[in-house]
Amino acid sequence: MMNRPGIPTRSADLRYGIAHRDATPPVGIFHRFWGAANHDIASGVHRPIRVTASALGSRNLDGPACVLVTSDHCLLRPHDMSWMRQKVLQNTNLPAATHVSFSFGHSHSAGHICSHRADQPGGELIAPYLDLLLAQTVEAITEAVDGMLPARATFASSPCQMAANRDFQDPADGQFVCGFNPDRPLDLEVQVVRFRSLEDRELGSLVSYPCHPTTLAWDNSLLSPDYIGAMRDTVEGETGAVCQFLLAPCGDIGPRHGFVGDVRVADSNGRQLGHAALVAWHSLDHVAGDFTYQGPVLSGATLGEWKYQGWEQRQPTTPFGHEQFEVELPYRDDLRDLETVAGELADWERQGQDADSSKPDRAGTARAMAERCRREVERLEPLPSTNMYPFRVDLLRLGDAMIVLVEGEPYFKLLDDLQAATPQHTILVGVLSDGSRCSYLPTRDSYSKELYQVQVSLLAAGCLETLRDAILERLAAPPVPVA
Numbered sequence: 001m002m003n004r005p006g007i008p009t010r011s012a013d014l015r016y017g018i019a020h021r022d023a024t025p026p027v028g029i030f031h032r033f034w035g036a037a038n039h040d041i042a043s044g045v046h047r048p049i050r051v052t053a054s055a056l057g058s059r060n061l062d063g064p065a066c067v068l069v070t071s072d073h074c075l076l077r078p079h080d081m082s083w084m085r086q087k088v089l090q091n092t093n094l095p096a097a098t099h100v101s102f103s104f105g106h107s108h109s110a111g112h113i114c115s116h117r118a119d120q121p122g123g124e125l126i127a128p129y130l131d132l133l134l135a136q137t138v139e140a141i142t143e144a145v146d147g148m149l150p151a152r153a154t155f156a157s158s159p160c161q162m163a164a165n166r167d168f169q170d171p172a173d174g175q176f177v178c179g180f181n182p183d184r185p186l187d188l189e190v191q192v193v194r195f196r197s198l199e200d201r202e203l204g205s206l207v208s209y210p211c212h213p214t215t216l217a218w219d220n221s222l223l224s225p226d227y228i229g230a231m232r233d234t235v236e237g238e239t240g241a242v243c244q245f246l247l248a249p250c251g252d253i254g255p256r257h258g259f260v261g262d263v264r265v266a267d268s269n270g271r272q273l274g275h276a277a278l279v280a281w282h283s284l285d286h287v288a289g290d291f292t293y294q295g296p297v298l299s300g301a302t303l304g305e306w307k308y309q310g311w312e313q314r315q316p317t318t319p320f321g322h323e324q325f326e327v328e329l330p331y332r333d334d335l336r337d338l339e340t341v342a343g344e345l346a347d348w349e350r351q352g353q354d355a356d357s358s359k360p361d362r363a364g365t366a367r368a369m370a371e372r373c374r375r376e377v378e379r380l381e382p383l384p385s386t387n388m389y390p391f392r393v394d395l396l397r398l399g400d401a402m403i404v405l406v407e408g409e410p411y412f413k414l415l416d417d418l419q420a421a422t423p424q425h426t427i428l429v430g431v432l433s434d435g436s437r438c439s440y441l442p443t444r445d446s447y448s449k450e451l452y453q454v455q456v457s458l459l460a461a462g463c464l465e466t467l468r469d470a471i472l473e474r475l476a477a478p479p480v481p482v483a
Contacts (some may be wrong), residue, residue: 012399019143035368047229163211219261230270
């Protein structure tokens with residue numbers, strides 16, 4: 001008898017738990033993330049800032065092999081990230097073999113949480129807030145681990161046109177600006193992981209999408225998760241379970257409608273993404289194994305019957321596994337030294353003291369240029385003093401899916417190439433893992449253009465492609481199972 005045709009359902013068997021906490025900074029904290037902003041401190045709250053933890057492990061283990069912690073914040077600088085990691089490990093009773101991965105939703109309106117900015121207006125609130133963020137993170141991790149249950153994950157995706165390429169060439173003078181580029185359409189999808197108990201109870205979801213959370217910009221003074229907040233509310237309102245957001249590679253992608261001060265636009269962007277995520281989520285409603293052809297049924301017409309075969313008839317998926325590795329990548333050869341940047345910063349600050357503070361900053365003004373220098377200092381100071389940059393990658397194998405966690409801000413092509421090269425798996429890539437010490441990773445051909453992402457990049461042209469190849473080599477290798 002011939003094998004019946006069927007469509008395999010991508011899934012993973014694991015133990016899973018999820019929890020979140022409200023980690024909204026206090027009103028009045030240093031908020032300024034934009035050189036063009038006139039305000040320095042947060043004047044109110046649009047939506048809560050959240051920290052979420054999911055605990056993942058093998059079915060045959062009681063504890064987690066990995067905990068994925070995400071927050072809505074733009075990022076933590078290396079000094080604060082190192083402190084946070086150390087304190088989290090000290091204050092959670094995790095098994096020694098458990099790996100904790102941090103990733104950031106990257107909202108540019110969640111507060112400028114950097115201890116080095118303590119001398120800025122509202123900066124005195126940063127240190128106490130970091131203590132609060134730590135406490136909320138520890139609570140979320142503890143609850144997620146304590147709530148782990150045998151679970152099954154299924155995977156789906158759906159198109160979403162909320163985001164677009166943002167490397168646009170100004171038609172007036174030919175300069176490249178960071179904003180919506182109508183001339184370079186992209187086929188973007190939102191990816192969804194649906195976690196259910198073995199009794200089909202909803203446990204949680206993971207939503208991943210490639211789009212800078214920069215709907216809100218210099219005119220907004222409210223603390224906000226940007227589009228992520230409304231997306232979560234939309235998904236959770238339908239599913240009744242916690243939704244965790246994982247930002248996908250989006251160095252060259254932002255909202256089609258962004259850089260505004262109107263929070264209604266952020267909410268609209270979030271609802272658009274949330275509804276697209278629910279399309280994918282609902283496509284998994286009746287999944288209970290592989291979708292298999294049952295044969296013809298004689299009726300008014302001869303019908304073809306399909307149904308999901310029960311999970312008990314399906315071969316077990318690959319066990320859960322985690323591995324970490326490093327890829328050595330070269331620095332670019334034209335990095336400026338700290339002394340030069342510090343001198344330039346001092347010059348811009350002196351010019352800014354005489355500037356008219358009532359007028360908004362735009363490109364070229366002292367206030368904006370001083371901010372650029374401060375960020376360049378913050379990028380250069382923590383770089384390892386080695387010949388090559390030790391780029392870290394975490395690889396989580398979840399049955400038929402792979403979650404790749406990378407630091408920095410790679411271009412979307414990283415995810416696109418990884419998925420195209422491994423069609424047998426669902427590939428999710430989370431960025432800003434432990435922050436952005438290495439900054440942007442543009443594509444090789446982008447280095448020939450005067451792009452913002454290239455100007456602030458720290459690694460040489462070709463590093464994105466080298467990283468891609470190293471990850472593909474690991475994806476092709478036999479898994480390292482968790483005992």
